[in-house]
Amino acid sequence: MSKVEADVVVIGAGASGIAAAVAAAEKDAKVIVYEKGSTTGGAANMGMGFFAVESRHQKAQMIDLTLDQAFDFFMEYTHWHADARLVRKYMAQSADTIEWIESLGVEFLGVYKYFEKSFPTWHVVKVPGSNKPTERSASVMFKALTDRAVELDVELNFQHTVKKIQKDPETGRITGVSVVDEQGNQIDCECDTLIVAAGGFGNNPEMIKQMTGYTWGEDLFSFRIPGDDGDGVNLMWDAGAVKSPVNVELTYTTPGITDIFKTLSETMRQPNLMVNLEGLRIFNEETMQNTTFTGNAISRQTGKTAFTIISDEIIEDYKKTGLDYITFHHNIKTVDKWQSEIDAYKSGGESETAGLSDLHGEDETGQVCFWEANSLEELCEKTGINYKNLQATIEEYNDCEGSYDTLFNKHPKYMRAIKGKKFYAAIHRPCGYGTLGGVKTNDMLQVLDAENKPVPGMYSAGFDACNIFGDSYCFLLPGNTMGWALNSGRMAGYNAVDYLDSDDFVE
Amino acid sequence: MKEIKLEIDGIEVSAREGQSVLNAALDAGIFIPNICSHPDLSPQGECKLCVVELRGETVLSCRTEAAEGMKVVTKSEHLAHLRNTAMELMLASHPHDCTSCRSYLNCELQSMMQYLESVHARLRSVPKKNIKWNTNNPIILREMERCIQCGRCVRACRELRDVGILEYRVLDGESYIGTAENKTLTEADCRFCGACVAVCPTGALQMDEETTYPVVPCRAACPAEVDIPRYVRLTKEGRYSEATTVIREKVPFPLALGHVCNHVCETECRRKELNEAVSIREIKLFAAQNDRAEIWKTNHKNKPATGRKVAIAGSGACGLTAAYYLSAKGHEVKVFERLPVAGGMMSTGIPEYRLPRDVVESEISALRENGVEIETSSSVESVEDLLGKPYDAVLLAVGASVGKKIPFPGADHPSVFAALDILRSVSLGETPPLGKSVTVLGGGNVAFDAARVCTRLGVEKVNLVCLEPEGAMLADDEEIQQGQEEGITIFNSKSTLSLEADGDALMGVKVIDVLEFSFGPGGKLNLTTKPGSEQIIPSDTVVFAVGQKTDLSEAMGVDLTPFGFAAVREGSCATSREGVFAAGDTVTGTRLLIEAMAAGRKAASEMDIFLGGDGNIEEILTSRDTPEGKIGINEGFAGLERNPVNFIDLDERLKGFTGIHCAYTADQAKSEAERCLQCDLRSCISKNKTWTDFIKQ
Incomplete structure (x- = not known):
């Protein structure tokens, strides 16, 4: 067993953890970081950018969304369930955080919407040598933050797992953490403040079931970042933190398709017909752009499933005109690869799903998520959709072709009739990026106990402490996940050091 | 070996003769990006990331031998450009989405993307076609859409294992990594050692589990952490004597365990994904029975006397x-044993037909030869009698020796016994007063021990009544099967209501379906x-086999739990009384033999620290010779198939x-x-360092 000492210990080197570490070290604290994985950036490595309002980029792009407007919109959206003081501080710091990141040599491509009806708040990181928005481009930023942390003498420990938070039994103050390294050696680290930024419990189906009611692999197919096992919230709960309600940052997915077969996935996400197992439409399909809202709508349906259905005639249309709706991050504009992807998907025999690793387990192989058929009847046989109802739905839907959608007022240009010689269906299931929340904090990011009092010296940031969205993640102000992670981490880092310098802290 | 001096980025570095520039740099703490190279494998030069400048030329540092006086440049704009292009070519056919990849955050490709600030931004994406070959295998998952064709797996299979079933293949103008004739791994005679998984820098090859750990599942499952693959x-x-010695390094009863260990290791054995687990216990028994040289006796040395005394x-x-x-x-x-024989459950609990007494006696006498003094027929009533008189520390390891009885109506009848009492009295050579028909209440291994002992004592009819349905009983399958062969009638899914008597004579057990x-909180039965x-x-005799408790009382002088077990500090063996420790069934209630031994080890370590040792x-x-990695093909x-366990005829x-x-x-x-997958060989494979390993501490 070895012993080390720090002013600030950070658990997790994802977006929030590395930001917290750099922020605390900028204020001259001795910082030690424990990360379970082999590199920094955590879940945010797969992201592209993050939220800010009133940034210099927005001003340059003549985007007139103000801090007040964004704040008001956000609080209305969350029905004031969120901590208004905390949301205000987060948004007020957000523009400066862009410059803070730029000071590390990171460049931004510009500000983007995530979809048509969202606000332009998403600041997308530029990949050197390219001016194309690219998935995973944010990983570049974490190299820069890591270099900065090293420059500021932050001690970064990879493949280290924190096992316990130590507290003074009398004062309740944080005194240290017990850590185990890659080889299983124990390390006792004494510290005065602790920032827990361990990324939630998206990789822990038991906790997901317990805290959200979803059953992973049955009615939830969320991303499972290895390592996001709930260590952080469990450690904090054991050390006196009160439990907060938890949400999944809901989206939707076609398991085995969405992450691998991009043309198939994007084509089946166009604003065409979406029905439930009963063969009934569930909403205005333009809403599919807002993946959270779509996830909510799908979660209401029998078996938490919905299907999009198109026909070969629609594919022929897309061959001529390109796709209706293009997500700029996937950037699939045409259906050129439609047939080759179908062939690749089916080449393993229809019994196999590619992609989502854990869906390769015994229970899930045999799951087919995309179907072709020569008639609607055959499609219904394969998918289990109620044929009679679907016939009626399509009859009514086709009557509105190119005109007023009498049921949901979808734009006439998206009212393409479902007719032809071949029909395609894809199943859509609730998905998500991880879990939001677990512990409650105040606007200083101090973790609260059951009496709403801060646990002295304990801070939390990122997914573990993300209670600002109420019941649904706010995709309308895009970039919020990483924006919250970076900004809450940064605030926690500064606040932790301010606490050490204050009269509240007694050695 | 000759030392070579060269200069890398202006820093003088020494290299071994024949070492590549890449490895010389990495050893000297200078990071050169690389992904197809691996410290244990021959260089291939596939990925081109390790380019460096030498005398104005661009060369691959993995394929360039370090030479005296060389001047190498690892960083320049030109090199960055080459590396980024190489990286983008690799990424063009790699999924753009890392979601759902199990190697996330432990992926060398992901780490390299950060380091080189290179994402798949510029090139058109070229999806792979040949990704579905050979994807339905046990143990090893192949998600070939993530493969970057670095060829590490091909080299590991050939160079580290001499198995060589993986190869580069070409179909429809696209190369991919597979097996000859696209055979499944099983058909290709894969050894499922996991070397390919260990060297894969991406998520293309993974172990078919939630996580890749533990690498050696049997060893991780063994409570005493016996190095199973080694023996x-x-x-x-x-090498039977050495095998037995490996077991002896962790537990002093290899023979007894060879007979009766519950082998949780086999439950976790990765081989069961192929067909059946390796019969680890039988291998142990065979090795221990054939330890002629007893090299452990020569090599084991007690440390010099400390002068401290333990009771x-x-x-x-x-x-x-x-x-x-x-x-x-x-x-x-000095060990105090209240019964006339030493060994606890090994001598007076587990029946002799399962664990022959001469086996236990021989292993105990070996301990005596090593200086352990045992005083039988001598019970400890209070730690006061021992602590300081003259013992410096005391360990309570009295076990859970009292069989419980449930207070059903009629349970106080003289023909009602606890299983442990029957087993103990038979072991001590006594004859318990059993009738003609015995009903045992309980469905665990102790229940079967009692029932099978009754059968051997000549009881005409032996029944066993338990709550669990068929197939869910707590006893080992082997016990259930042999018990039935021996004529025991099992009543599954029955709850006892009362024991019925007619005057003085017990008539039977009243049960209900x-x-x-x-079981609710506190073990409450619903x-x-x-x-x-x-x-x-x-039945005229009833035997309870429904659990055991200790016979500890307040008089012992340590705090007890509400259930009567010795109370210890969390994660420790220390009781409420300084210098007094408790471990095993005394603390936990009835557990496995191997768990008791593991608890004994933990107590010994903790008590040694208390006594001034290092624990x-x-x-x-x-x-510790390095195991031979080149295991070759085994058709x-x-x-x-698993060799069946040998039992004598009914x-x-x-x-x-x-x-x-x-x-x-x-x-x-x-x-x-031969059936062992040798999962431990994977621990001998090095980790390829990436940029985060070069961050100064």
Whole structure:
């Protein structure tokens, strides 16, 4: 067993953890970081950018969304369930955080919407040598933050797992953490403040079931970042933190398709017909752009499933005109690869799903998520959709072709009739990026106990402490996940050091 | 070996003769990006990331030998451009989405994307077509859409293992990594050692589990952490004494465990994904029975006497294990046993036909030879009698020796016994007063021990009543099967209502059918029974086998839990009384034999620290030669069947208490050991360092 000492210990080197570490070290604290994985950036490595309002980029792009407007919109959206003081501080710091990141040599491509009806708040990181928005481009930023942390003498420990938070039994103050390294050696680290930024419990189906009611692999197919096992919230709960309600940052997915077969996935996400197992439409399909809202709508349906259905005639249309709706991050504009992807998907025999690793387990192989058929009847046989109802739905839907959608007022240009010689269906299931929340904090990011009092010296940031969205993640102000992670981490880092310098802290 | 001096980025670096520039740089703490190279594999030069400048030319540092006076540049705009292009070519056919990849955050490609600030931004994406070959395999997952064709797996299979079933293949103008004729891994005679997974820099190859850890599942599952793959390998090589010594490094009872260990290791054995687990216990028994040289006796040395004295109450598996390791640390140990024989459950609990007494006696006498003093027929009433008089520390390891009885109406009848009492009295040579028909209440291994002992004592009719339905009983399958062969009638899904008597004579057990049951907090039983299904199972003797407790009382002088077990500090063996420790069943209630030994080890370590030692009880009793990694092809490997356990015939079994379990033959032991996947070989493979490993601390 070895012993080390720090002013600030950070658990997790994802977006929030590395930001917290750099922020605390900028204020001259001795910082030690424990990360379970082999590199920094955590879940945010797969992201592209993050939220800010009133940034210099927005001003340059003549985007007139103000801090007040964004704040008001956000609080209305969350029905004031969120901590208004905390949301205000987060948004007020957000523009400066862009410059803070730029000071590390990171460049931004510009500000983007995530979809048509969202606000332009998403600041997308530029990949050197390219001016194309690219998935995973944010990983570049974490190299820069890591270099900065090293420059500021932050001690970064990879493949280290924190096992316990130590507290003074009398004062309740944080005194240290017990850590185990890659080889299983124990390390006792004494510290005065602790920032827990361990990324939630998206990789822990038991906790997901317990805290959200979803059953992973049955009615939830969320991303499972290895390592996001709930260590952080469990450690904090054991050390006196009160439990907060938890949400999944809901989206939707076609398991085995969405992450691998991009043309198939994007084509089946166009604003065409979406029905439930009963063969009934569930909403205005333009809403599919807002993946959270779509996830909510799908979660209401029998078996938490919905299907999009198109026909070969629609594919022929897309061959001529390109796709209706293009997500700029996937950037699939045409259906050129439609047939080759179908062939690749089916080449393993229809019994196999590619992609989502854990869906390769015994229970899930045999799951087919995309179907072709020569008639609607055959499609219904394969998918289990109620044929009679679907016939009626399509009859009514086709009557509105190119005109007023009498049921949901979808734009006439998206009212393409479902007719032809071949029909395609894809199943859509609730998905998500991880879990939001677990512990409650105040606007200083101090973790609260059951009496709403801060646990002295304990801070939390990122997914573990993300209670600002109420019941649904706010995709309308895009970039919020990483924006919250970076900004809450940064605030926690500064606040932790301010606490050490204050009269509240007694050695 | 000749030392070479060269200059890398202006820093003087020394290299070994024949070492590549890449490895010389990495050894010197200078990071050069690389992804197809690996410290244990020959260089291939596939990825082109390790380019450096030498005399104005661009060369691959992995394929360039370090030479005296060389001047190497690893960073320049030109090199960055080359590396980014190489990286983008690799990424063009790699999924753009890392979601759902199990190697996330432990992926060298992801790490390299950060380091080189290179994402798939500029090139058109070129999805792979040949990704579905060979994706349905046991143990090893192949998600070939993530493959970057670095060829590390091909080289590992050939160079590290001499198996060589993986190769580069071409189809429709696209190359991919597969097997000859696209055979499945099983058909290709894969050894499922996991070397390919260990060297894969991406998520293309993964172990088919939630996580890749533990790497060696049997060893991780063993409560005493016995190095199972090592002794299995030594047995295969005919080195039986060394094999036994490996077991002895962790537990002093290899023979007894060879007979009766519950082998949780086999439950976790990765081989069961292919067909059946390796029969680890049988390999252990064979090795231990054939340890002629007893090299452990030569190599084991007790440390010089410390002058400290330890008293241990109880001579069961826990107490004796602690005694052995404490005397090895130089302490003077005396064990007090209340019964006339030492060994606890090994001598007076587990029936003799399962664990022959001469086996236990021989292993205990070996401990005595090592300085452990055991005083039988001597019970400890209070730690006051021992602490300071003259003992410096005391261990309570009295076990859970009292069989529980549930207070059903009629349970106080003189013909009602606890299973442990029957087992103990038979072991001590007494004859318990059993009638003609016995009903045992309980469905665990102790229940079967009691029932099978009754059968051997000549009881005409032996019944066993338990709550669990068929197939869900707590006893080992082997016990259930042999018990039934021996004539025991099992009543499944029954709850006892009362014991019925007619005057002085016990008539039977009244039971009712159980539809559902569960245990609530504090072990409270929740039952749903079927109304009107009551029946009486006729029997004149009833035996309870429903759990055990300790016989500790306040008089012992340490705090007890509400259930009567010794209370210890969390994660420790220390009781409320300084200098007094408790471990094993005394603390936890009835557990496995191997768990008792593991508890004894933990107590010994903790007590050694208390007595001024370093607490290190680890022993290396046999040389640690690196196992041979080149395991080669073994035809039909995946199909090799498990050797059945040898038992004597039923007729012979029922004649009395002679041992029923015979060890493997040498051939059986060898062929069984051949079945091992040798998961531990993976621990010998190095980790390829990436940029985060070069961050200064």
